[in-house]
Amino acid sequence: MRSLIKSYIKAVSLLSRICGVFSTTLILLASVVVCQMVVMRYGLGESTVWQSEFIKYAIIAATLLGSPYVLLLRGHVSVDIIYNYISPAHAKYASIISSIIGLLCCTLIAWAGWLYFYEAWHEQWVTPTVWGPPLWIPLLPLPVGLFILTLQYLANIFIDHVIDPEELST
């Protein structure tokens, strides 16, 4: 059982890291497109159509796909006002409770995001713009990012309360 949990943690950590890499790539890509847009519009005097829309979607996707990686590093914003007032023993329960709430919220959003994605994919909707890419592409990062975030929440609960971090590295 413990070895199963350990391999789960390792697998999810890897998945979150892949998401992190993907998210970084999207930010880089968005930056390149911004530069391309500036050169096209002001340098060459050409018209730009798809760039602003692409950048918007890329940055939203980077945020959603980057979230599991941020949770892996525990880089997320956390409010510790309650933790400061309770004893360490109580803090342990508080952290389990907050992780479970986080996990439930993410599951819910991931599920709702999946329904939205599936509808857009099934109905072949496009975005109402001149470029008009299929709508499912910008919608996909929501269920994927939030699903992996859910997995990462579960992994964090295991790391905090079941498995010793040192045990994990061996």
Place this chain on the structure above:
Amino acid sequence: MHRSKGINLLLPSILILLVILLGLSFARNEGTTFLRASHQWPGGIGDIRDVMIQMIADEVNDANVGLDLRVYPAQSLFRATDQWSALVRGRVDMIALPLDYASGRHPEFNATLMPGLVKNHAHARRISDSEFMTRIHNVIEEAGAVVLADAWLAGGFTSNAGCILEPEDIEGQVIRAAGPAFERMLVGAGASISSMPSSEIYTAMQTGVLDAANTSSASFMSYRIFEQSTCMTSPGDNALWFMYEPVMLSRFTWDRLTEEQQQVLRVAAENAEEYFFEQASLLDLEMERIFSDAGVEVVQMTAEQANRWRDIAFETSYEIFYDEVESGRELVRLALEVE
């Protein structure tokens, strides 16, 4: 000790609160159907579409047929672009919407902001009674909504980087135009595009995201775009920009109403539509006055200038529409047939 005292007070107060809430909900629900109407424009300052919906609400509420319709303006219920899906899913009962905002789901809607398709306000009214409009209504109904009132708004160009009269004037400017069909013509003329709902134009022009914008005369006024413009090309006699912005009811809501309630809604909506068509052409003059009072240069296209834009539109907007929509060619033919 302290703790148990708190609980002693807590339980009865929760119980009392529940009883009050229960009583209130019974009092509210007795025989009354509550309807929520959503739109994106500012409320209570005389925006024609807000006035239309408010007129319908007043008439329906005064009719004493067990309907209580409340208007939620300025995207207070749903964001402008989310209203369509909220409507067809029954999450909101009524909306007034620039229909082309939903063209990603129903490409036929692009015909309702096709440059140069509608020639003037009288023509818009005749189009509303034509076979073309029946086809559009059918698409709306199949999607899950009922059209209560038709409205066609004229609009123009505004810019803070020089007046837009000839197609060459737009080269190098970043603009938005409410829908892809119109924006394709602008791209054909050499413009850059940044798409957004009209509620975001003010901030976009202020921050330099947009140099120029197309929207309706009513929105130009309600969103106070004159504060961010230096030159306005008003619709005048040669307007290219006409947009269909109907008042629609969710199919779920419609089926829930009694025949009497449906009848009252229909009549109220017809009155609002009548009022709208009386006011529509005055809106353009009102907008010109407000813009020039604010120190904005106001110009109008000549027939030749408008025709040069139309020629670009026939090669871009129309061609792409024919390719994308199976019945596109026929839809446009039906609209052009209306004299």
